[in-house]
Amino acid sequence: MRLLSIATLAVLASVPRASAAVNVVASTEDLADLTRQVGGDRVKVESISRGYQDPHFVEAKPSFILKLAKAELLVAVGRELEIGWLPPLIQQSRNARIQVGADGYLDASLTAKILEIPTTQITRAMGDVHPLGNPHYWLDPGNGRRVAKAIVDKLSRMAPADAAYFASRYADFDKRLAEAEKRWDALLAPYKGLKVVTYHRSWPNFTDRFGLDVIGYVEPRPGIPPSPGHTIDLIAEMKRQNVKILLVEPYFDLKTPQSIGRETGAKVLVMPPSVGGEKEITDYIKLFDYDLGLLVAAIKETGAK
């Protein structure tokens, strides 16, 4: 092994020290992973909600206030997904940097493609938890890419010395995601137009992207629990259209879905919509690998088409 020359050591010493990692809090594990994908070792990221929790309803634990108090950047899903729990945490953190509208607050929905934007005014008094369009937009890989880019832009402004590093991390993520999309498209190609029912309206970006047709929901409106009348109508419609797949997010009670499954012969498929929803789902790309694998296995099992 050759010893480093004095000249080499001098060059190494003159390389500017990497800036300290940016302290980031993300509201969900999906956004935390996208931040890690592009931020690498120049970010320190924690998420507030866990991937197995209903992101509309998260317990606002006081420990999160301390994390937010130290954060330099808060990445949120937006579209009022977190309205029930994030605003009080932000406020109580007393951290001016991450208040809504401040430089350290990033609403990830602003550059994403948002579906189901209401054409008439919907208020939360009506019980609908999607008043500003569908907030589950991360379930389209195209939106994952857009959000990753918005995070890179934000981090590059906060830590300009690391901008080239973030850009190269983004290029690598973009490439890996594009390769994965080819794989997913091939996997789903035989099932274009397959009819499914979902419990909550978590999946419009996912079903649009992968060519599935959602014909109904177990919830009468997003956030409204199933009612007997609605369930009877849904069963009739599923029989009429021969729907064999019923997707349920892991945090909903399975009683109604299972009775619908018994009546219609549909398979009740519990499918996690977030990173961390199952222990195998350790990152954003694995989320789609896992869910699409699960879905295709269920389609084959039921013989649905």
Ligand SMILES: [Zn+2]
């Ligand atoms: Zn929702």
